[in-house]
Amino acid sequence: MAAAQHYYTEPHPSRASEPPLAMVLSVLKLTRIFLYCASSCSAVRMVCRPAPALLVLISLVALVLGVSSSSLFIPHARVDTPFLTQASHWFNQTRDHFSPIPVGTFTQRFYEFFDHFHAPNGPVFLLICGEAPCGGIPNDYLRVLAEKLGAGIVALEHRFYGESFPAPDTSAASLRLLSSKQALADLAAFRNFYQGVLSQKYGVSENQWVSVGISYAGALSAWFRLKxxxxxxxxxxxxxxxxxxxxxxEFDEQIATSAGPNCSAALRAATAALEAAVVKNEALVKARFGADGFSDGDFFYLVADAAALAIQYGHPDELCDPLVAAYGAGSDMAETFLSYTRSFFYKDMGNDPLSYGMQNVKDESVHSRFASDRCWWWQKCTEVAYFQVAPVNGSIRSQKVDLQYHLDRCKYFFGDAVFPQVDATNVEYGGKAIRAKKVFFTNGSQDPWRHASKDQPSEDLPAQVMQCHNCGHGTDFRGCPQSPSQPNGNSSKCEHPAAVDKVRADVEAQLKGWLNVKYSEFVI
Structure with missing residues (x-):
């Protein structure tokens, strides 16, 4: 594996006005014994905090260091904002980890949040960003876990997404550098680089690291532990x-189950009505959905996702209530579904209908607004597929969205030589029979993706499913609904908050055992 040359261009915001590291460490070493000896400790949790008499001493230390006294040990968590931080940092990453000769580097974006970090020995969460631009570290339940465990958080943007491009375009030739193997090697190189930053700052050789991810990034997290x-x-x-x-x-079969019999019947009626409407006046129907010029396959893929993503992300009532009411009243189901799609799927959920058009995803520019869609199609067309096809019986999805539709898309985008090597991927990582250790798998009961995940525990691989009406994709971190993610992963809007909180408590307890947490919450 070729070695990367790294640089660290922007300091953490809390370090912007810090004095030299040697001065900080010298003063802290002199005062640390006093802080420990005179601290007030909780016998229940072994949480040590400075006694009031020491506040003056701490203030004097802070004055000497030129920092706020509270910044020495009191975190400054953002508890009500969408992101903990959006301050970008950059890392010089190897373009091709598996080339026998050096082929250069590219700049890869990352973020860091250390408000809760128990220096110097606290653990570090490596948050893996997946198949979309990484705009920062989200303020979800990971922040709560970091506070409980005294952990720092760093997040790495996935190559070929956002602003982290190892190639000048997204042509098939350039996308040869986009694979799960390259992404895992990126994580390894970044992890070692950032450990070096921590070692230099705090004088420790190694911190404990925990990888974290949701969806495809959740797969990468498990695979990273495996490899x-x-x-x-x-x-x-x-x-x-x-x-x-x-x-x-199975994806659509779960959507039907999660929606329930009445909503499923309404969705089938809506799909049938739209199929009939397209036969009668194709151009008008597609234009009203903002899908001008779409093939039938592309249009009905959009229609299927408009329903599926509401279930996937914890909005079953927003989808089902108007459709079931219209179906019961004998109303026009095509019009009802159009109204729902415009008002909720587009406006409230923020989905772009043009991203479903093949001609748009064909664009090979890294500046295209559909660059991420194209790159994810490359990963599906080469490694993982996950091709959502209509079930044979009782399908909500149009039968026009079949396997051939997906394979034709792959050829249209990338040429005849591309075919998803799903068997090779499952041999590489093990699929659901993964043989890693110390990986905790979580799923929402209503999430269609649970059928590509691990929801049954095995040796040293705990797995739990959160059971509730709106428990969907990434519920344990995002709360309910899952899109948009709730601040601190708030579970109060989940149908059964206790079911989510119980899984979270089990994750926390398991992590503490795996990390063998022994240190005090008050550590400088």
Whole structure:
């Protein structure tokens, strides 16, 4: 594996006005014994905090250091904002980890949040960003876990997404550098780089690391623990899609189950009404959905996702209530579904209908607004597929969205030589029979992706399913609904908050055991 040359261009915001490291460490070493000896401790949790008499001493130390006294040990958590931080940092990453000769580097974006970090020995969460631009570290339940465990958080943007491009375009030739193997090697190189930053700052050789991810990033988290067990102590895989699947009718079967019989019947009626409407006046129907010029396959893929993503992300009532009412009243189901799609799927959920058009995803520019869609199609067309096809019986999805539709898309985008190597992917990582250790898998009961995940525990691989009406994709971190993610992963809007909170408590307890947490909450 070729070695990367790294640089660290921007300091953590809390370090912007810090004095030299040697001065900080010298003063802290002199005062640390006083802080420990005179601290007030809780016998129940062994939480040590400074006694009031020491506040003056701490203030004097802070004055000497030129920092706020509270910044020495009191975190400054953002508890009500969408992101904990959006301050970008950059890392010089190897373009091709598996080339026998050096082929250069590219700049990869990352973020850091250390408000809760128990220096110097606290653990570090490596948050893996998946198949979309990484705009920062979200303020979800991971922040709560970091506070409970005294952990720092760093997040790495996935190559070929956002602003982290190792190639000048997204042509098929350039996308040869986009694979799960390259992404895992990126994580390994970044983890070692950032450990070096921590070692230099705090004088420790190694911190404990925990990889974290949701969905495809959840799969990467589990795979990272499998392939690089010496670099991460444990992994959290939320809705982690670890099983590559060529044909995935189980996705729609779960949507029908999660929607319930009345809503499923209404959705089938809506699909049938739209199919009839397209036959009668194709151009008008597609234009009203903002899908001008779409093929029938593309249009009905959009229609299927408009329903499925509401279930997937914890909005079953927003989808089902108007459709069931219209179906019961004998109303026009095509018009009802159009109204729902415009008002909720587009406006409230923020989905772009143009991203479903093949001609738009064909664009090879890294500046295209559909660049992420194209790159994810490459990963589906080469490694994982997850092709959502209509089930044979009782399908909500149009039968026009079949396996051939997906394979034709792959050829249109990338040429005849591309075919999803799902068997090779499952051999590489094990699929649901993954043989890693210390990976915690979590899923929502209503999430269609749970059928590509691991929802049954095995040796040293705990797995739990959160049971509730709106428990969908990444519920344990995002709360309910899952889109948009709730601040601190608030579970109060979940149908059964206790079911979510119980899984979270089990994850926390398991992590503490794996990490063998012994240190005090008050550590400088």
């Amino acid at each position: 690089y067990p010496h670099l991460v102590t444990a992994a959290l895989s939320s809705s982690g899609v670890i099983q590559a699947i060529l044909e995935f009718p």
